[in-house]
Amino acid sequence: MSRSDSNLRKALAPIAAAGACLLLLAATGSTGTLSSVRLPDGAIQPTLRQQELARQVAGNLEHYHYSQRAIDKEFSAQVFDRYLNALDGQRNYFLAADVAAMNPWRSGFDDMIHTGQLDPAYFMFARLQQRNRERVRYALGLLATEPNWKLNERYDFDRDKAPWPRDTAELNELWRQRVKSDALSLMLTGKTWPEAADILRKRYERVLARVGQVNADDVFESLMDAYAAVYDPHTNYLAPRSAEEFRIQMSLSYEGIGASLQLVDDYVTIGSLLPGGPAAAANTLKPNDRILAVGQGREGALTDVVGWRLDDVVQLIRGKGDTLVRLQVLPAGAAPGTDVKIIALTRGKVTLENQAARKELRSVRVGERELRVGVITVPGFYEDNDARGAGDANYRTTARDVRRLIGELQAQGPVDALLLDLRGDGGGYLPEALALSGLFIDQGPVVQLKTTDGSIEHLDDPEPGVAYAGPLSVLVDRTSASASEIFAAAMQDYHRGLVLGQTTFGKGTVQNVIPLDRWSRQPSGGQLTITIGKFYRVTGESTQLRGVQPDIELPARINTKDVGEGALESPLPWDRIAPVPFRADAPLTEVALSLAKEQSVHSARDADYQWLVGALAALEQNRKDHSLSLNLAERQRERTTQEQQALARENARRAADGLPALKALSDVQADQQPDVVLAEAARITAQLAVAAAPAATTAAARTSAQ
16 A cells, blocks of 8 residues: 555645645845855744654665665755655646745755755745735735636636746736636525625635644645655655554554544544444544544543644544543534534544455346356555454454355345455555455466566465355456456456456555654654565566556446556656466456457447546546636536536436436435446356356256355
8 A cells, every 4th residue: 555645645635726826035145055055034943853864764665665865966956856756746836936945955855865954955844834824915905806607718627737927917817717717616505695605704714823823844745755755656755643644544543532533623522433433332422523622531521622733633533442531512503612522432443344355246137047146445555453462363354254245245136246346455565465365266376576686586375275166256346456466467367256347456565564663762753664575477477557457347436547557756667577386277268259249249238438528528538628717607517517527427317217207416426326347247146156167067057066
């Protein structure tokens, strides 16, 4: 698993969403040696610990990364560009003069990390913060006058390749259009200008407050990430808080109250309650309740958290199991200052079930036969290391959960075929990719690994025997990556099952996590994730860049040009090594070709499938447009046309399915729309079962599979 965005970007996300910006100080002091840089009064300063950590990060990157690349002058320029892009990738904040003043540091970022003299990078952030405040105040001033909605002008919102604004006048014009676009979006929802202006005013004022909430850890994480990303897209630095979130995602559990939180209008708001968690069991919190303050224990003082960063509030609420936390809550819908109540909850272990493997059973008709297809969704490759380390014999892993789910499906009756849905599965623990593969192949190598020192080893199925021996398909999409690709490639190479969907992400690298706190008694270092090897299929081909190509292609909402390893900067190249001996089943080539032809015929006459194709075509057309009209009437016409077309597609689908027509697009319930790709994958899997086990031998196949 890798992290694509730094904590700084997360901290500044509300700024981008609100149409604000970050830029800082005058250019004074922005040239000269690293030691000559003087940060302005009040600016965020690098700590002594961060200066020490920078040197440690440099040593680890140079020593352990697969490429064995030194951080030199050429490297320095690439880091500078990365960091600048992290601060202002859309060219909305810095002026050309700001960038020119900082440009002499392009050749100094190698010395900076080796010496720990980080002031230039913190100065760049200070410059951003200043400009941000300037831009937000300018945006607030624009709200005093209603824009002219009749002008025929367009707002170019995609500016990652645009030149830096030449002067304040050009930047002002850009922001005039940006604020007008923000307001126009609200007007299209039925708001009047005074209502839209009031909403934006509050939004921009919140941005001003949050600019000051960015801390030294956020800046340091973004800076170290810039260094790491030059090596490859999956090498990164995590600050201590981000490292803890990473651990939680990998273990699927944490100790807290079991509620998902979100920031809404300065209030930390309850999004949902996680089944089985303390909050759900107590039944005292409800979705959309707002948390005003947090207290520890029965007597601890309540700390007001209105306007706080979300992750800071989360840290207050989380804590050791069996301890008490008190929340001052404003119920959903209540006016501020009324009906405030105190809710006490005992923290406990919360399991993130929505991120664990789950099952369903689908009935699929093929000709005159009704077949039972088990579907197991695998969102990630996880292992609860904390439970394992504590000696819990029932600690959670992906392979253990899938084995259990297969047993539960078979306990409901004979299963004719199995479909594993790995769409959106970005990977996780490598051992779980091996263990999951081992559930479907008897024995043998699963993947090869080439490490930094050039050595190659093949990693085998950890256990002999299989959990399921019947017909199998694997459904993937462009976001299926890393461990997902190892599993899908193994099933394909062993001819164990068909791979359906899109070409996968193409992440064929393996990372090692290095906790930086091992050099310090204080838990303040965070961790480095470093690429230390590359994966290769048992056939010798890498999954890097090229991914796993499906045997039968199915549509998806993901644009393969915009998503995937090849769309990232600095990916490692594709290559191949020697294959390893392995015993595969009989090839499925002829079966795949036959099913692909049948699928093409079926999809052309299936109303649900054509509905999806039409929706994807409309989505692709919208993706091609990188500008918006700022003429209110024109935007209203565009929206009306799009809604009418979408409603027509929906009603055509409903008519074919025997459902009544809808009068408005707002009547469409997203959770009632079919998962067309999953349905088509299940249908193909059922046909695979028929092709692999004719009717006369189906019963015998069922018995052997169990």
